[in-house]
Amino acid sequence: MPILQACAHRIDKQSDEQPATLTRGDAMTDTTTAESLLATFNSNFHGKPKAWGHFGGGGGEDDTDSTKNSDAAPAASSRFAFELERYRSGEINFSDFTRQTTESLMPLIDAHLSIGGHWWFVHSRQGEAEYLTLTLLHQREGYGFDSDLNVVPVQQLNLGQLMLAARIDLTQWQRGQSRQYITYVQDRGNKKLVEDFRLWLGCQEGINAGAETRTLLKAFSDYVESEDLPEEASREKTETLIDYANAQAKRGEPITLDELSKLVDEQQPKAFYDYIRNQDYGLAAEIPPDKRTLQQFKRFAGRASGVSISFDSHLLGNSIEYDDERDRLIIKQVPGQLKDQIKDRKG
Structure with missing residues (x-):
């Protein structure tokens, strides 16, 4: 420099x-x-x-x-x-x-x-x-x-x-x-x-860097859910987002939605960008990354007795609730792919 x-x-x-x-x-x-x-x-x-x-x-x-x-x-x-x-x-x-x-x-x-x-x-x-x-x-x-x-x-x-x-x-x-x-x-x-x-x-x-970063992470989670991606693919894309955002924060540079979209899906480089624009999240083309918000973004995951569950942390309290007294996890919005498999089995 x-x-x-x-x-x-x-x-x-x-x-x-x-x-x-x-x-x-x-x-x-x-x-x-x-x-x-x-x-x-x-x-x-x-x-x-x-x-x-x-x-x-x-x-x-x-x-x-x-x-x-x-x-x-x-x-x-x-x-x-x-x-x-x-x-x-x-x-x-x-x-x-x-x-x-x-x-x-x-x-x-x-x-x-x-x-x-x-x-x-x-x-x-x-x-x-x-x-x-x-x-x-x-x-x-x-x-x-x-x-x-x-x-x-x-x-x-x-x-x-x-x-x-x-x-x-x-x-x-x-x-x-x-x-x-x-x-x-x-x-x-x-x-x-x-x-x-x-x-x-x-x-x-x-x-507001914190608010914009939270909106971006919410848009990303919505996008991953809308694609009904397998768990491994979802995890890889999440890691790609966080790695890119943290790298930009370290350099003091903004997150560029167009560039992020290309990294998230190399086969469809405009898919995530178009999703954000079509859903009207109100995000600017460039977003200053907030490191504290990025550090709080993670996935909860667990496996036991043939059941494997994972979800983004910000969903807890919204579309996913945990009943501590009854030790139950309540999923309010069942993924479409999972819903179809259950219906096929019942039918």
Whole structure:
């Protein structure tokens, strides 16, 4: 992931009572080590709970829709978005853009944090897409060896502690055809901080990753049931879905329905995609995967006395119920293939 521009500014804050101070930096001239840091940051960032959105254009729905099929970026909805537009248009350079936006961040730091850190901006390219990464990197005490092989204290960047971090797909933003080109860390332990950071970005939430992932898994289960697939085939397709979704989450990329459909059924690559569209689940073509929801998606399975049963966990309490007192499993929607076999036997 080549770095096109990078710049860091130091924010010092001694306590809650004292205001933060800013030491401005210049654009980095040597980004070789920074590229390695960015790769490590991305790995940690993708593993955090996140939210997705877009620049709100003042918060109105029509603001984003009006930019479709246009190369112009949406209207600025915050100081940050305004300065980003100026940078992308060439009106200001990268250093000025990062300095001015960091200055506007200082009230947020004073309101929510008792410690400072380094506010790092990176403009990078991955394939044909360009990204802007911005994050507050805190430091922690560590240990190392000096030239005489003595143990000495050293300052280390704490990449595991990402309270303020965002990644913007600049290419999707400029095209104006997406509502989820901004990704930011959603620290559930400090919702007010996250909300103020979202407002500072000028970001309007575009999609609920957890809800969308749950809907996708429900659509997949419905699709598997509608196909009356054998248990082994059903299990293989489920594993394919989960493996693909987890891989996309690890890379920080969305689940693409068209690509997923091809993986689920290589013989009929459009079958699952067409099923979703015909059933009108309301899913977007690209879905940000929610790792927590994916981890909860599994199949219950058991075999005893000639009976083999397996079903997706989310069906429990809906089409399948378990009566604990009588030790009974109640299936409300019998699979068509099984129903036909029973009827043939009775007939």
